[in-house]
Amino acid sequence: MKNDQQVNRMRRALCLGSLLISTSGAAFTSAAKQSNALPKQAKNLDYYQFYLAWQQLSSLSPQEYINRRQYEHSGLKSSEIVKLDFEHQNVVEIESFILSKYEAAFIAHIGSFT
Amino acid sequence: MIIDANTLSDSTNHVYDYCILGGGVAGITLANELLASGKRVCIVEGGDETFTMESQNLYSPAVQPTEYEDPTYDRLRFLGGSSNHWENSTSEFRPSDFKTKDWIAHSGWPISFDEVKPFYSRAALYCGTGSDGYKTTHWSKHFGKSDIFESSQKINANIVKAAIPPVHFFSKYGVPLKESQNVTIFKNANLVDLSFNAQSLTVESIDFFNYSGVKHTVAADTFILCLGGIENARYMLIFNEKYKDALGNKSKNVGHYFMDHPVLRAAKLYPKKKEDFALFTMREQIDKRFINGFIEMNESTLSQEEISNIRVPLFEESNFVISEGIESFHVLGSAIEQETIPDYFGQHMINVLGDIDMVAEAVSRKTFSSKLFDYADDFGGYDLAIMIEQTPKYDNKVFLSDEVDKLGLKKIKIEWTLHDDDISRMWKALDVMAKEIGRLNVGRLKVMKEYEERLRSEKLFFSHHHMGTTRMADNVQSGVVDKNLKVFNTSNLYIAGSSVFPTGSHVPPTLTITALTIKLAEHLLTEAIV
Structure with a gap:
């Protein structure tokens, strides 16, 4: 009986310990995105989510899409292509954000490096 | 003058030109607008000058709504009504709010924005927001x-x-009414009955009880229900049970199309x-x-x-x-x-x-x-x-239960969904x-x-904006009151307040309630002259 109690106590401690470690790890990672404590790659974790979402949206890779749009609109600045996208309803919904497809491709492109 | 109905011991009959039922935003505004005419005006208010549980409890429904909030405390039952706890946010309705929209069933008012617009400026003075309008260009430049x-x-x-602070209508506009010789405010006077002559289509009198159960009768040329978006419907349903839907309820619209601003x-x-x-x-x-x-x-x-x-x-x-x-x-x-x-x-x-x-x-x-x-x-x-x-929907409704309150009046139930x-x-x-x-x-x-x-x-x-339950329309098939807020099939019963809104716009209703009430006062006085 005493042994069982000890085992249960250890199990609880182990569960609590792993929860604390994972929670503080996640908190640290999340906080680090806002600071300069971590290298650039680690800050791109959210971008990676965009990259995953992009893959569901388009058969082209983000880079291929960006290249194609830049070719189509040569002479226009990126901000002007984004404006065109919004004007012509060429938007996508990623992570609940309503974004121009061109800017979404840029974010996904950054995410593709992580 | 103001009379506490609780101090009245004997049943008495009273006679007025205008009998306003309810002393909230619409009631107080209407009485003020009629004040200068010299006509005999009375306000019959169920509550006191301050909050009392005895009065407030009469707002409790038979059962709590499942998807809507508890209607017991989201409005106040004493002089000044819900202006005693409002945030005082006001904006004008847009012209499109009054138009029929093909893609929204039951939309469209029988009056246009241009017919309400002249009254907004005066309404804004009542609401304490000034006569300098709501134009974005003006204020952004300012x-x-x-x-x-x-x-x-x-x-x-x-x-x-x-x-700032929010205008409490009775505190701010009650003094001239109390001091006036031609206005009588009955407080603690609970409306319980109405007498309707189906031949002449005339409401002849109403009865009120004080909290001791002493009954008084008020006869008047004109009666105006100003009880709020839920109680206007409740009383209209109670009176229509008695008179077999003769008071604007031939098409069973009373209580339906209940809206808020979710x-x-x-x-x-x-x-x-x-x-x-x-x-x-x-x-x-x-x-x-x-x-x-x-x-x-x-x-x-x-x-x-x-x-x-x-x-x-x-x-x-x-x-x-x-x-x-x-x-x-x-x-x-x-x-x-x-x-x-x-x-x-x-x-x-x-x-x-x-x-x-x-x-x-x-x-x-x-x-x-x-x-x-x-x-x-x-x-x-x-x-x-x-x-x-919110789109007006027939199945969003205030309706009567079989349970009665302390005055013997049927309590309400609410069915509302988004x-x-x-x-x-x-x-x-x-x-x-x-x-x-x-x-x-x-x-x-x-x-x-x-x-x-x-x-x-x-x-x-919820925004606690109760609207649409006695809607304004061109005919009794589509609504309860006409464009002058007169109840269909009656010659002298009117309704004021947001219950007459066929649609509710996307901005708070009080400024428009006040504007429509001023418009009603003008109509009543013009009609009296004619």
């Missing part, structure tokens, strides 16, 4: 805040004004520069008035996109406050305490994990009273509390707004469509 949507064909900036927290705005949105977050004060901007849909967009309008004020929030994770953490915490699994458990878990730094911050603040992350207090974006225009088409129109409106904000390159909108299921529970808030 405060030196640019209107970033000035050139937009899709969305607009509109203005909200409020008096507020849905369904989006967040991340600006490129906060200064771009200064007009919407200025909260400027001028001459004891608070003035601010909000975002709405352009009127032409409504028809192009077949949507309803939305009112979007902006609230600056810190990373800490805007965190979805903390909110979900509380939901999960409460559920654990109650040993249950909350609805949308998966979504809450994702929120907590995705926002774990802010959850840790919240735990630290609560447990150790210290901060973990300085950036928690940095600006995190604008949380959008979106007030939507319909799918209203939610989908809001998503469509947010979609238009997101694209326009993107096109103007002033920010990006996060539209939380994953909240869809929660929009009928923890993401839904």
Whole structure:
């Protein structure tokens, strides 16, 4: 009986310990995105989510899409292509954000490096 | 003069030109407008000059609504009515609010914006918001805040004004009524019955009880129900039970089309520069008035996109406050305490994990009273509390139960739901707004469509604006009162208040209630001369 109690106590401690470690790890990672404590790659974790979402949206890779749009609109600045996208309803919904497809491709492109 | 009905011991008959039933915003405004005419006016008010539980309890429903809020305390039953606890936010309705919209069933008023417009200025004086109007161009220039949507064909900036402190109608406008010789206010006088002559279509008298059960009868040339959006319907249903639907209820419209302005927290705005949105977050004060901007849909967009309008004020929030994770953490915490699994458990878990730094911050603040992350207090974006225009629906209704209150009058039940088409129109409106904000390159909108299921529970808030239950229409098939607010099939019974709104716009109703009441007073006095 005493042994069982000890085992249960250890199990609880182990569960609590792993929860604390994972929670503080996640908190640290999340906080680090806002600071300069971590290298650039680690800050791109959210971008990676965009990259995953992009893959569901388009058969082209983000880079291929960006290249194609830049070719189509040569002479226009990126901000002007984004404006065109919004004007012509060429938007996508990623992570609940309503974004121009061109800017979404840029974010996904950054995410593709992580 | 003011008479406490509780001090009256004997039953007495009283005679007036105008008998106003209810001393809230509409009742007090109407009495003031009729004051100078010298006509004999009485107000019959069930409550006292201050809050009493005895009176307030008469607002309790037979059963609590399942999807709507408790109607016992979201309005106040004493002189001044709900103006005793309102926020005092006022804006004018838009011209499109009065027009029939092919894509919205039962839309369209029998009067136009131009017929109400002349009364807005005077109504604003009653509401304490001044006669200098609600024009965005004027106020943006006045405060030196640019209107970033000035050139937009899709969305607009509109203005909200409020008096500081909020105007309590009886406190502010009751004195001349109390001092007047031609106005009598009966307080603690509960309307219980009405006598209708079906031959002449005339309401001949009403009865009221004091709290000791002593009955008094008031005869008048004209009666005006000003009891609020729920009680107007309740009394009309009670009287129509007695007179077999003769009082404007041939088509069984009384109590139906009940509307509020649901507020849905369904989006967040991340600006490129906060200064771009200064007009919407200025909260400027001028001459004891608070003035601010909000975002709405352009009127032409409504028809192009077949949507309803939305009112979007902006609230600056810190990373800490805007965190979805903390909110979900509380939901999960409460559920654990109650040993249950909350609805949308998966979504809450994702929120907590995705926002774990802010959850840790919240735990630290609560447990150790210290901060973990300085950036928690940095600006995190604008949380959008979106007030939507609700579509009038026949199945949203106030109706009578078999249970009676202390006066022997049937209590109400409410059936109300937020319909799918209203939610989908809001998503469509947010979609238009997101694209326009993107096109103007002033920010990006996060539209939380994953909240869809929660929009009928923890993401839904009410505005306590009770509208539509005795709607105005061209004929008795479509409504309860005509364009002059006279109850169909009667010659001298009128209704004032937001219960007459066929549709409710997307802005608070009090300014328009007051404007329509002033218009009614003008009509009554003109009719009296004729």
